[in-house]
Amino acid sequence: MAKKSATSTKKHSGKSDVQQSLTRSSLLNDKQRIDLLTNMIRAREYDYAMQRLNRQGRAFGGVYSQIGNEATAVGSASAMGKEDVLFPMHRNVGGHYVFGQDTQTLLINQLAREGSMMRGTDGTGHYADTEKRIYGNISHLGAMIPVAAGFAMAARMRGENIVTMTYIGDGGIQTGESHEGINFAAVQKLPMILIIENNQYAYSSPSSVEYACEKLSDRALGYGCFGITIDGTDVELVYETCKNAIENARAGNGPTLIESVTMRMRGHAEHDDFFYVPKEKLELWQKKDPVIRYEQFIIEQGIMTEKQISDLRTSIIEELRAAIDYVVELPFPNADEGYKSVFVD
Template sequence: MNFDRKDYTDQQLTGFYERLLWPRMIEEKMLVLLRQGKISKWFSGIGQEAIAVGASMALDSDEWIMPLHRNLGVFTTRDMPLHKLFKQWQGNQDGYSKGRERSFHFGSREHHVCGMISHLGPQLALADGVALAHKLSNEKKVALAFSGEGGTSEGDFHEALNVAAVWDLPVIFLIENNGYGLSTPTSEQYRCVSLVDKAKGYGMEGVTVDGNNILAVYDTLKGVREYCLKNQKPYFIEAITFRMRGHEEASGTKYVPTHLFELWKQKDPIDNYEKYLLQQGVLQSAQVEQIKADLKEKLEAELSIGFDAAPLTISTPNELQDVYAPLPLNNSVQVINHSRSFSNDVPEGNELRMLDAIKQGLQQSLQKHDKLVIMGQDIAEYGGAFKITEGFVQEFGKQRIRNTPICESAIVGAALGLSLKGYKSVMEMQFADFVTVGFNQIINNLAKIYYRWGQNADVVVRMPTGGGVGAGPFHSQSNEAWFVHTPGLKVVYPSTPLDAKGLLIAAINDPNPVLFFEHKALYRSVSGPVPDSYYEIEIGKARHVREGDELSIITYGSGVLWAEDYAAAHPEIAIDILDLRTLLPLDYDAIAAAVKRTGRVIVLHEDTLTGGIGGEIVAWIAENCFTYLDAPVMRCASLDTPIPFNIELEKNFMAQGRLEETVNKIMRY
């Protein structure tokens, strides 16, 4: 192994050694404690320390790093205290995730380290978002994302690199090629000669580096960082190394040929660098032993603090409270309490279609928040599939109104990356159906990040949804129930222009991730008064649409229009209508009040019957309002089939066609 000291002083070279040795000594101790049952799981980075340490040292301390579970050297080089790291590994409440996360699946804003999820590839897109924030703010900073060679097989890898290249983002993608993805060798992972060859396909530069040579890694990262800043472009680095232990300790290493361990033991990054320092006279043997003794003393002192942690205190209220980031305390925006439509609290305003109300809400939010970015396919000059963002490029510029490649997962991830840097973002899912290819980022990254390590996700995903326009199975399905099941998300679904504007503004102001459903058939068919002012409708509050004492219809979206039309056609029944507006969190007080008003309840929604939100509402009413019921709570939903294309088949599919039958059935009780 050839070390090039360049113009580094003896003191700097010694500093490299101490940084390199520290995670190795920690890990050797952790492996002992693992066998003793003091920690529950460990992903070993022995033999790979030079990559994590060298890369972290090459960056500024306030540049975000997205590490993996084998990058202890990132955490130690960022000077995260061992005693707190140890509490984290024990699952202690005083760790970085309050006992809610394992090993290295956590982050720290203070240290600019982003917590990973086990899916590996998605974190690359977060680096895109951070780098985009740097670009928008004219900061001379980069973002660094780690991946293993196994992760390069994921679609998220392709999407993140493509977005970084297309948007000219200062991102460094660092691939630790250690030969195996769990037990799968590289020969079964890819067919290119080297992973760095993939960089050419994205139009970016790349380089291969000896990942066991601390000076080579550091020097390469320094040079690459300067390139990214100067050229405002991404860069790809493949660091060649080896995994000396199993994927995690329980998996073992029997699948690895023995001779490879013998070969790579000779390439140990610490042994070789130590020999080099001794040969060069930078250190003497006595100094090496003293460094090790000092680090061992520090290690034991830190562990004694870690072992002295207070016992875990379980608080259900605290657990529930930490699902969502708190709302801003000093929010001076006007809040319209539009909760009873049949009373005199309906605000005055210009008559707008729902489409125009959403457009106005976005426009005013962009004017209000300088750090708000809108992203989506065809949303810039074209104005979006439904023309909601038409004209925005001329008013706000292409930096903030960003066309995206067709890569939903990467754009949701980039939106979360923007949030790390204090930006807000609205991502338009061209059709709600397309969310499936961004599902992981929403469910496992956006929804859980605040609960896991206190980082909020200031992201709104707009979801044009629903049928009635003959668009078929891939452009019409109602999928809101998928997200209602996921703690950490908020799910909003307005049925009027007034609510659409106010709820959208509230969603953008909310520091939590919001799935904002917009029914396509209502865009141009529904109009109503909308104030010109910048206002909010409170998320989590239902709207009492119509007062009655014989039958309550609890619904949302297109179901509100169906219920109103049915009530108008049947004045002989005193129908009470409740528009939920927000599906997560639900307004249980309003639901209970609706039950008490009539004693008969239908839950109506366009979504299919099985697994729809109606089942959850019916169950809650049965558990909490049973004594007020005069009949079983009934659901009226669409058929349990994909939504068909033919208009007549679609009408047969829709719940609207079964509403009268359901009303007649419940009224017979």
């Protein structure tokens, strides 16, 4: 665990570099490793499917690719306990899978079809599923940080030992609400973890437009909480870092800011051709692909064979296809839904 009011670089400078080998965490067994890989492949394949649905005109609105973010999303959510609560952001489909969400439910919601949890009032990952302990974000960046803090505070008042985990980006962390939320959590020593997904770009804006400090986790010093910057493409490192932060928070020591450095491998959303990202940079990060590298790691460690991974991917793709075939035939919600539930009873 990082020292209080200090940051640790742990293998990463906060800027892009190619890391040689992946972490093998002593906190994980091989079954858990297979789960990590499975959820990362699910997230990746879901992403490819959404890209296709978007090109086909079936997925409208914002389609936000999470390619490059799988290790951060899956590693962090996997470190959470059975009672813990997830406040994901828009590139965290891997976290939804970890928390037990199924592809069909995600698709119905994303394509705004009849039976959507949000009745067609909203899409993307903005939904909440209380049974699965998932509370989605809104588009205003940083808005859910104080909400996740308040959720944790209410649990603590009741004597429940839960941790909330929420996410923000290298752009979103610059909002006032982010600052207020982190400070509040730090002052109250709330069991909340904030993952700063530093994927190098806020829409088209590089980090140089967004912040002047060396590492975003440096801010932990100012808040008087814990902070650490890690390689966000190394799933077991993400897992181990989050696990330690979660247990530290659960012990009453307050929040941790975890800057997880990744690269957004596509545009802000699918309409964006990301011409502003230098090709060399993408090529460099391509070598750090979190899914491909972890597959290799799993094979090298003798946990699964190449054939087994290939079969796993095939079954995930088949499940996705079945869900897509079903969901695209569903009608849009009845227009009357637009008039319902502005208030609850």
